[in-house]
Amino acid sequence: MAESAGPILHVIVVGFHHKKGCQVEYSFPPLVPGAPNECPLGWKYLPTLALPDGSHNYDEDTVYFHLPSLNDPKRTVYGISCFRQIPVEKIKNLTSDITRGTVQKSVCVLSMLPLYGHIQVKMALITHAYFEEGDFSKVSLLEDTYHHLNSCMSSKSQIPPQIFVGLSARDFILQFRHKVLLLFKLLLLEKRIVFYQSPVQPLCATILTLLSLFPGMIEHGLQQAACVRPSRPMSPIPTFDEEETSINNIDNNLSSTNCVSNNISDTKEEQINGNSNRNSLCINDNKIVETMEDKCMDEFKNVIIQKNNNENENLNMKVIEVESAQECTESYVEGNNSVYSLKPNDNVHRVQSINTITLSTTDADNTLPRDTSNDALSDARLTNNITQIAHVNPELCGLPLNVFTKGYLCLPYLSLPYLDLLADVNVRGYIVGATNVLFKQKKQLIDVLVEVENTRIETSDPELKKQLHLTTEDLRFADYIVRHVMEPRKDIFLDSVGWEGGDEWIRTQFRVYLLSMLRTSLQQDTRQSDHYNSAFMAAWRSTNNYKIWCNSNKPEINNVEPGHPFAGQLSVQDMKLRLSHTMQNTESGRKINQAMASTGRAVATTGKAVGGAISQAKGAFSNWWTTLTAVQPVEEGKTADNQTSTTHQTLSNMTNKTVIDDEEINVKSTNSTDLGVIAD
Numbered sequence: 001m002a003e004s005a006g007p008i009l010h011v012i013v014v015g016f017h018h019k020k021g022c023q024v025e026y027s028f029p030p031l032v033p034g035a036p037n038e039c040p041l042g043w044k045y046l047p048t049l050a051l052p053d054g055s056h057n058y059d060e061d062t063v064y065f066h067l068p069s070l071n072d073p074k075r076t077v078y079g080i081s082c083f084r085q086i087p088v089e090k091i092k093n094l095t096s097d098i099t100r101g102t103v104q105k106s107v108c109v110l111s112m113l114p115l116y117g118h119i120q121v122k123m124a125l126i127t128h129a130y131f132e133e134g135d136f137s138k139v140s141l142l143e144d145t146y147h148h149l150n151s152c153m154s155s156k157s158q159i160p161p162q163i164f165v166g167l168s169a170r171d172f173i174l175q176f177r178h179k180v181l182l183l184f185k186l187l188l189l190e191k192r193i194v195f196y197q198s199p200v201q202p203l204c205a206t207i208l209t210l211l212s213l214f215p216g217m218i219e220h221g222l223q224q225a226a227c228v229r230p231s232r233p234m235s236p237i238p239t240f241d242e243e244e245t246s247i248n249n250i251d252n253n254l255s256s257t258n259c260v261s262n263n264i265s266d267t268k269e270e271q272i273n274g275n276s277n278r279n280s281l282c283i284n285d286n287k288i289v290e291t292m293e294d295k296c297m298d299e300f301k302n303v304i305i306q307k308n309n310n311e312n313e314n315l316n317m318k319v320i321e322v323e324s325a326q327e328c329t330e331s332y333v334e335g336n337n338s339v340y341s342l343k344p345n346d347n348v349h350r351v352q353s354i355n356t357i358t359l360s361t362t363d364a365d366n367t368l369p370r371d372t373s374n375d376a377l378s379d380a381r382l383t384n385n386i387t388q389i390a391h392v393n394p395e396l397c398g399l400p401l402n403v404f405t406k407g408y409l410c411l412p413y414l415s416l417p418y419l420d421l422l423a424d425v426n427v428r429g430y431i432v433g434a435t436n437v438l439f440k441q442k443k444q445l446i447d448v449l450v451e452v453e454n455t456r457i458e459t460s461d462p463e464l465k466k467q468l469h470l471t472t473e474d475l476r477f478a479d480y481i482v483r484h485v486m487e488p489r490k491d492i493f494l495d496s497v498g499w500e501g502g503d504e505w506i507r508t509q510f511r512v513y514l515l516s517m518l519r520t521s522l523q524q525d526t527r528q529s530d531h532y533n534s535a536f537m538a539a540w541r542s543t544n545n546y547k548i549w550c551n552s553n554k555p556e557i558n559n560v561e562p563g564h565p566f567a568g569q570l571s572v573q574d575m576k577l578r579l580s581h582t583m584q585n586t587e588s589g590r591k592i593n594q595a596m597a598s599t600g601r602a603v604a605t606t607g608k609a610v611g612g613a614i615s616q617a618k619g620a621f622s623n624w625w626t627t628l629t630a631v632q633p634v635e636e637g638k639t640a641d642n643q644t645s646t647t648h649q650t651l652s653n654m655t656n657k658t659v660i661d662d663e664e665i666n667v668k669s670t671n672s673t674d675l676g677v678i679a680d
Contacts, residue, residue, distance in 0.1 A: 006150025007113040009077065011142045014050040016104040022047035025105070025136070028143050042070050042238030048415035050081040050108040052200045053436045060084045062124070064116050064204040064412045066226035070238050076226045080119045081108040082127040092134035105136070109149065114218055116208060117166025122149065163218055167209040169506040173485045176455050178478040182468055182678065183210055183457070184510060185536060186448060188401070189467065190408050190429045190543045192422070197452035198435040204412040206452050207433050211410070213510040216400035225410035230424045236417065385565050389512045396556035397515055402548045428544070448678070457678040465678055467539045473531040475577050476566040481509055512565060518549070519560040531564035
């Protein structure tokens with residue numbers, strides 16, 4: 001039978017044997033010529049990835065994983081595996097190796113394109129039909145699947161919408177809320193990050209959704225995500241000859257302040273695509289795999305280029321809508337009781353004037369130094385800035401960033417046999433997903449641990465905590481996104497379909513944020529960098545991805561206005577936002593909330609004996625505390641006049657007794673008993 005030219009390399013069945021453990025039971029085409037049940041040496045632990053730890057606790061699950069190519073050290077193979085477990089009574093053709101009450105198997109696809117969700121949707125149906133047959137020896141369905149997937153994915157028109165299937169940015173925001181921005185900036189620092197959760201599908205989806213917030217990262221930024229040359233031979237990693245493979249070598253002593261923007265454009269294109277003309281030899285002389293991979297990449301090179309052109313055309317047609325003045329002006333307008341209005345045009349809504357609530361200018365200047373050009377933030381300027389930046393072509397600005405290069409790995413799921421790989425000296429860092437609790441116990445291999453289920457982010461490095469501190473401008477940006485995503489939908493059938501607050505809108509906001517931060521990093525004025533946290537900016541400038549970006553050809557970046565899109569003078573709303581963030585996301589705040597909850601229970605118990613007076617007092621205090629710590633959007637048609645007197649009085653009382661600012665809150669949080677928690 002003739003081979004199909006397409007992105008799918010293999011369709012594999014992985015089963016659990018009661019004596020041998022996880023093993024390949026069938027592969028089409030064969031992973032090793034003449035041996036359909038064998039794995040190449042470089043993919044020795046492939047079965048442990050396709051059938052993840054703890055899968056026996058679930059009837060079905062899906063796992064995404066990455067493998068290094070067997071014939072190209074600069075190429076990644078993307079794995080999508082659908083797991084199912086059924087009672088042995090449903091098996092029509094029982095074999096002697098089935099000795100348990102259930103049968104566990106995965107149907108796995110290896111692809112050259114990162115079409116995770118699209119392939120998963122199709123493979124979930126195939127896996128269901130394969131199990132319903134009750135006879136695992138009938139593999140014709142899998143062969144048909146291989147040819148069908150290759151044929152249906154060869155159409156250029158289907159490539160663009162398939163990239164983010166199953167990666168919901170809205171769900172990601174609803175789960176992590178303001179911590180999404182913290183994770184976004186954390187990835188840029190190239191630290192050793194471990195995400196932990198079980199089952200494995202939401203774990204993998206969380207990591208890949210985070211990556212999808214970076215422009216072009218899923219499409220072009222993962223070519224080397226599983227590629228590393230270990231310092232010693234390792235069986236799960238392919239071994240190549242020692243041919244020189246230098247591509248855009250960056251001098252480690254290069255100062256980030258001496259960045260140049262006139263490097264050769266084709267060198268940058270070679271680095272982004274990760275394609276090399278070197279003819280390296282695999283330790284396993286798997287001619288079929290080599291031929292198929294080369295054929296696939298040649299076939300789809302033009303497809304991806306066409307896809308990028310289509311996306312750029314669609315990008316120019318987007319119009320960004322921002323929240324009305326009554327929702328955002330309270331937080332962002334300059335505090336001088338000024339009246340701002342907009343003239344109607346094609347892209348901006350007409351807004352009504354509104355009085356603003358302000359802090360003392362002296363206090364704001366002493367707390368957070370700012371560029372005077374950014375002190376006045378009007379709704380018009382916010383709209384114009386975001387709209388202008390959103391129309392800038394990210395590829396001409398040097399994106400995607402080359403985060404996953406030179407030994408920095410992205411492995412959405414990693415099984416226990418690969419644990420030794422993380423300790424290799426040639427692995428600079430990684431972002432990996434794990435379901436085995438042993439990963440959490442290897443503290444020496446982790447800079448940041450993210451427990452996905454309870455959105456807890458931990459680190460033992462106080463300097464890293466300082467770098468990840470969110471500034472007031474960052475909190476405004478995060479709150480802006482969270483409020484739009486959490487806005488109630490009038491029609492449940494159109495949820496996640498509309499533009500504002502939808503997946504594309506969210507990714508556009510993060511693209512604007514990243515482009516603004518890149519442009520600001522080139523400025524000599526450090527006051528604008530302070531809006532993104534000066535400690536973070538200093539650490540980011542020393543990373544490999546930033547140095548590569550500085551030496552790339554990025555002509556369009558000068559069209560982006562430097563500074564933070566949400567920069568502006570401090571207001572009372574900022575005070576409430578900072579306090580709310582501190583109470584919810586720091587260890588000291590968590591202890592105060594726990595103490596209040598315990599006190600509330602005690603008061604409720606005492607109130608039964610002494611009457612309702614104490615309960616009423618407790619309720620009044622709780623209402624005051626909730627009002628102080630919760631940030632609520634301004635209702636439509638409601639002005640700030642009704643809130644001015646009450647808020648000013650509360651602020652006045654607070655100012656006479658206690659000074660609360662960004663630095664003091666940060667110091668209190670870092671002096672808590674548990675230094676390991678960034679965000680709880």
